[in-house]
Amino acid sequence: MKTRRETASEATTHRLSLLLRSLRVVENEGIRTISSQELARRFGLNSAQIRKDLALFGEFGVRGVGYRVPDLKARLLTLMGLDRTRPVVIVGAGNLGQAMADSRNFNGDSFRVVALFDVDGRKIGGKTRSGVPILDASQIGIEVPRLGAEIGVVAVPAEAAARTVDALARAGVKAMLSFAPTPIVPPPGVTVKTVDLTLFLESLSFQLG
Amino acid sequence: MKTRRETASEATTHRLSLLLRSLRVVENEGIRTISSQELARRFGLNSAQIRKDLALFGEFGVRGVGYRVPDLKARLLTLMGLDRTRPVVIVGAGNLGQAMADSRNFNGDSFRVVALFDVDGRKIGGKTRSGVPILDASQIGIEVPRLGAEIGVVAVPAEAAARTVDALARAGVKAMLSFAPTPIVPPPGVTVKTVDLTLFLESLSFQLG
Numbered sequence: 001m002k003t004r005r006e007t008a009s010e011a012t013t014h015r016l017s018l019l020l021r022s023l024r025v026v027e028n029e030g031i032r033t034i035s036s037q038e039l040a041r042r043f044g045l046n047s048a049q050i051r052k053d054l055a056l057f058g059e060f061g062v063r064g065v066g067y068r069v070p071d072l073k074a075r076l077l078t079l080m081g082l083d084r085t086r087p088v089v090i091v092g093a094g095n096l097g098q099a100m101a102d103s104r105n106f107n108g109d110s111f112r113v114v115a116l117f118d119v120d121g122r123k124i125g126g127k128t129r130s131g132v133p134i135l136d137a138s139q140i141g142i143e144v145p146r147l148g149a150e151i152g153v154v155a156v157p158a159e160a161a162a163r164t165v166d167a168l169a170r171a172g173v174k175a176m177l178s179f180a181p182t183p184i185v186p187p188p189g190v191t192v193k194t195v196d197l198t199l200f201l202e203s204l205s206f207q208l209g
Numbered sequence: 210m211k212t213r214r215e216t217a218s219e220a221t222t223h224r225l226s227l228l229l230r231s232l233r234v235v236e237n238e239g240i241r242t243i244s245s246q247e248l249a250r251r252f253g254l255n256s257a258q259i260r261k262d263l264a265l266f267g268e269f270g271v272r273g274v275g276y277r278v279p280d281l282k283a284r285l286l287t288l289m290g291l292d293r294t295r296p297v298v299i300v301g302a303g304n305l306g307q308a309m310a311d312s313r314n315f316n317g318d319s320f321r322v323v324a325l326f327d328v329d330g331r332k333i334g335g336k337t338r339s340g341v342p343i344l345d346a347s348q349i350g351i352e353v354p355r356l357g358a359e360i361g362v363v364a365v366p367a368e369a370a371a372r373t374v375d376a377l378a379r380a381g382v383k384a385m386l387s388f389a390p391t392p393i394v395p396p397p398g399v400t401v402k403t404v405d406l407t408l409f410l411e412s413l414s415f416q417l418g
Binding site for chain 1: 304305309315385409410415
C-alpha cells in the first residue's frame with residue numbers, strides 16, 4: 001500500500017514547500033494565526049487549493065480562526081521530513097559543486113553538505129571556502145555510509161552522470177538532484193530530480209520570440 | 210491580440226524543449242523520419258500530446274511517414290527562437306555565476322555568455338576560466354545594450370536580487386533566470402523564471418519521509 005506521502009503529487013509537494021515558505025515569512029512578522037484567504041492574497045496562492053492540499057494530511061485549521069502559524073509550520077516541517085538535518089553529499093567539485101557546498105540553500109536547519117567528491121587529485125584533500133572537505137570519488141562506497149548521507153547532488157559532466165548515480169545508489173543514497181544535462185534512468189527505489197538549466201533558457205528564448 | 214507563442218503554456222514550452230532534445234538524439238543516430246509513437250516509446254513522451262502540441266503551430270507530420278527529423282528540428286528551432294545565438298549576461302561572479310559562464314548549457318548554438326558582472330573590485334577586470342570578462346555591475350546600463358544581451362541571469366545573494374532585476378530591466382533585458390532564493394516581482398513586460406533549489410531539496414526530503 002502506498003502511503004499518503006507517496007501518493008502526493010509533485011505539484012502538491014511543490015505547493016507545500018511554497019506554503020511553508022510563506023508561513024516562515026508571516027512567523028517572522030510575529031503573526032500567530034492566519035486564514036487560507038490571507039495566505040492566498042499575500043503570497044499569490046489559491047486558498048481552496050491550500051485547504052485541499054492540507055486536508056490530504058489531516059486537520060490543520062481551526063474554524064473561524066484560521067491556521068495557528070507555529071503549529072502549522074511545525075506540522076508541515078514534520079510532514080515533509082524537514083524537522084531534522086539531512087546530510088547531503090555533492091559529487092563534482094567544480095564551480096557548480098563548490099557553489100552549492102557553500103550555499104545557504106544547502107546548509108540550513110534541514111540540510112547540511114557534509115562532503116564533496118571529485119576525481120581530480122589536485123582537489124582531493126582540500127576544502128571549499130566554507131570548509132566542506134573534498135574527498136576521493138572512488139571512496140563514495142565507503143565515505144557515504146560513514147557520513148550517513150541521505151541526499152546526493154550530481155554536479156559532474158554529462159558523461160560521468162550515470163556512473164555517479166550508480167555509485168551513490170550502491171552507497172545507499174535514495175534521493176538525488178542532478179545538474180547533468182542528460183536523462184538519468186535511476187535504479188529501482190531511487191528518486192533522481194534533474195535541474196535542467198537548458199530547459200529554462202529555451203523557455204525564455206521561446207517567450208522572447 | 211496574443212500570439213500563439215504567448216498562449217502556449219509553460220508546460221507546452223517544456224514539452225517542446227524535450228521533443229527538440231529527442232530529435233537531436235535521433236538525428237545524431239542518422240534517423241531521417243520518425244513517428245510520434247516511436248518518439249513517445251523511446252523518450253518516455255506521450256504520442257497524442259506530441260501531435261497536439263505541434264498542431265498548435267501548424268502542420269508538421271506526413272501521414273503514414275511520420276515526422277521528417279531534420280525538418281521538424283529546424284522548424285522547432287525557429288519556433289522557439291533557438292535558430293540564432295542569444296547573448297546572455299550573468300550578474301554575480303561567485304562560484305555559481307562562474308560555473309554557468311563556463312558551462313556548455315549556456316554556451317552552445319543558441320546561447321552565449323558574453324559577460325559577467327560583479328560589485329567586487331578584485332573580480333572586476335578579470336576573466337573566467339573560459340575567458341568570459343567580469344565587468345563592473347555599476348556599468349550594467351551601459352554594457353548590456355552595447356553587448357546586445359537578451360537574457361540576464363541573476364546569481365547574486367537574495368538581498369541584491371531585486372535591484373539586479375531592476376538594473377537589467379532598465380538596460381533592456383526582457384527575460385531573466387534567477388537563482389536568488391527570494392520571490393521576484395518582475396517589472397511589466399519582463400519575464401523572470403526562478404530556479405529554486407530549496408524546493409527541489411524539500412521535495413526530495415518529502416519523498417524520503
